[in-house]
Amino acid sequence: MLRSFQNPNLYSISKTHFKLLHYFLSNHLCTTTEPTQVPESPDLPNWVKFLDTKHPEAASSDEDFVIPSLAKWVEAPMLKDPRKAVKIPVVEIADTDIDIISKVLKNQHPSPENVAQVLSGIVLDLSNGLVERVLRRFSNEWVPAFGFFTWAKTQTNYRHAPEVYNFMVDILGKAEKFDIMWDLVVEMDQIGERYVSLDTMSKVMRRLARAGRYKEAIDAFRGIERFGVSKDVLSLNALMGALVKERSVELAHEVFLEFKESIPLNVSTFNVLIHGWCKYRNLDVARKTMEEMEKHKFKPDVFSYTSLIEAYCNDKDFRKVAEVLGEMKDKGCEPNAVTYTIIMHALGKAREITKALEIYEKMKMSGCIPDTSFYSSLIFLLGKAGRLKDVQEIVEDMEKQGIKLDVLAYNTLINIASTHSQEEVALKWLKKMEEDSCKPDLKTYAPLLKLFCRKKRMRVLCFLLDHMFKNDIGIEGGTYALLVRGLCMNGKLATACSFFEEMVLKGFAPKDSTYSMLIKELEGKSMQKEKKHIERLMLQARGQEITGNDSAMSNVEESNAQGPCVCVM
DNA sequence: ATAGGGTTAG
Known part of the structure; x- marks a missing residue:
């Protein structure tokens, strides 16, 4: 070590x-x-x-x-x-405060009380920023998160801001610890000073709906004034939005019917419903909702029409899409960047690259300004069509216009370069991404790892793994599979074996195909000892799979929360 | 703030 x-x-x-x-x-x-x-x-x-x-x-x-x-x-x-x-x-590890706390929280604690007790010996200068970072790291583990949150309240010169409370409410809701979540909301309410806000209640309703507790979500809205949040169109829209996102347009509609007389509605009330009906493929009702909208003296707007267009795009019904665009034109409603992105992307996926590019032209003609997401889609489809020169041009255009690339754009560029074996270009994008302070994710690295396995560039591979590590990217099962396969195909069997081993030890079950590929290669090279070792590991992995899916899961989350820094050997 | 985000090799 x-x-x-x-x-x-x-x-x-x-x-x-x-x-x-x-x-x-x-x-x-x-x-x-x-x-x-x-x-x-x-x-x-x-x-x-x-x-x-x-x-x-x-x-x-x-x-x-x-x-x-x-x-x-x-x-x-x-x-x-x-x-x-x-x-x-x-x-x-420059034992910063966050590291000290993370180390304590990382141990498997039985309860939040236990966490708070273990922390009780520590004195730190807390800030809301620090507390939020800790909660973010443990946002999938409510026990350490809540234990830490409770302990933090006892520290002198520190007080949770309402946003921190909201974050904690959300974590508890995500973990479906609804009793504790409600206690916390009550506690916020008792502090006064409008600690409970629409933001808080939106999270509550969304989490309840996500857990399938639709009725409780609706009840939360009914009793919302108890916490000093008004029962107005904003909270109604939040409830309906939560229901729609969590797969229940029907209930959103019922809520709408119940309150449409007593609460003055606005455009987005209708748009939420229209989007819901479109999403769940009930275009007739979506149309009816648009009619009702007009009865309420609201004109369908670009949100309403874009929802319709998206539904038709999903059906690849581009004739209908054109119809809606015509209708928009008649009504004086201009499509925006989102509308164009949806259409162009759908055409690209349907391999209608020429038509997709026509949309881009049309968009420019109309004076609509493309944004980062639009360009990401464009780059994606150009790359898929192998038009690398055009990709380069688009990126230059973006730079000229001062539009920043985002993760998705960079990931797309890296993916394109990697699949075309352009090592230098791929690394250049990664470097640029770093210079741009754009945080990479796991998808950034996968194509690069694949490429450099293929090229047997062990040093670059080493560099990349180090780069990931420094960026707090946890390696997961898929990444190991990719490394094992990639190295296997190129005869780097010793390294392939050690990744396989690490994969199993971290609780990721290798796919049969990965396993058999490695075994076959080892047989070919008469590496009997290694083969035995891999066979044993595979048995172990299968055992893990049967006895504890949970442990594999918690390993994933742990490694994500903590980063891959593990002391070994 | 109610609408847009790509795969897993062969």
């Missing part, structure tokens, strides 16, 4: 990183004269000693790395200076 002796928490390294590093050093430092003699245990003094005996120039022999323009960025310092090799994949 890579650890400082004074402070055992100072260094840690993920198993993946160690194995890759180990693998890399075995292959690149230990040249033909000395076969693999890299220390088996990632023990800091040994490593330093080991690296000291090697020549720095040995480390920079660069046969698998030919991306000059990106070399400086990708090439971790460890490739140049072996001493730094120890430091690169090692994360310095």
Whole structure:
């Protein structure tokens, strides 16, 4: 374990990183004269000693790395200076407050009370920002979240802001701990100062509806004034929106009928309903709702028509889409960027690329300004059609107009470059993303990992895993499967095996196809010992699957919440 | 604020 002796928490390294590093050093430092003699245990003094005996120039022999323009960025310092090799994949945990709290919360606590008790020895300077970050990390684990939340209330010079309460209400609602959730709402109400807001009650109603407790969601609305929130069109719309999103247009409609006389409605009341009927494929009723809307002296607007268009797009009924566009024109209602995105995207998916681009032209002619999401869709469909030059042009256009790319746009660009084996381009986007402070997600890396497995670029692979790690991206089952398969296909069996092992140890069940592929390769290379080991691991994984689906799940969430930094070996 | 967001290789 890579650890400082004074402070055992100072260094840690993920198993993946160690194995890759180990693998890399075995292959690149230990040249033909000395076969693999890299220390088996990632023990800091040994490593330093080991690296000291090697020549720095040995480390920079660069046969698998030919991306000059990106070399400086990708090439971790460890490739140049072996001493730094120890430091690169090692994360310095500068025990910040959030780390201290996270470490305590990470232990499996039986109850929130227990969490609060364990925390009671700690004195910290809390802020609402810090509390929110902790809650975000544990937003899928109500016990540590609520224990921490309760403990925080006892700290001097700290008070939960209403937003923090709302966040906690939402976490409890997500975990379906509705009794505790209601207690918290009552507590907020008792503080006074309008702690309970429409925001709070919207979360309550949404979570109840999501849990299928529609009646309770509606009752929450009926009694909403008890908490000082008015029973007006905004709260009515929030209730109806919650019901529609959680698959019950019918109930939203009933609520609408019940309150339409007593509460003055607005346009979005109708649009919520229209969207609901469109979403659940009841276009006749959607149309009827539009008529009723007009009886109430509201004109159907771009929201109403876009809902209709989306429904027709889902049916690939582009004739109807054109009809609605005509109707909009007659009524003097201009389509907006969302409308155009939906149509263009649907045409692209239906492989009608020319028609999709016509929509883009039409949009420009109409003076409608494309936004980031529109361009993302456009890039996606151009990439899918293999029109890489056009993609490049679009990105330049965006830059000229000062429209920032978002994660989806970057992910799309990386995906396109990766599938076309444009290593340099793909990495260039990742770099640009970083410079742009755009936070990558798991989907950012998947195509890159696949590409560099295919290219057997172990150093870049190592770099990427490190990059993910630093960005708090938890590796999940699918990622391991991808690595194992990718490495397997290219004869990097030892590394494939170690990822397989890590996958199983983290509680992800490998797919049969992944397993059999690896076994077949190992047989082909007569690697009997490794084959046995993999077979044992697979048995273990199957056992886990039968006895505890839960444990696999909680492992996923844990690794997501904590990041992949796990001390190993 | 009520409408838009791509897969999993072969």
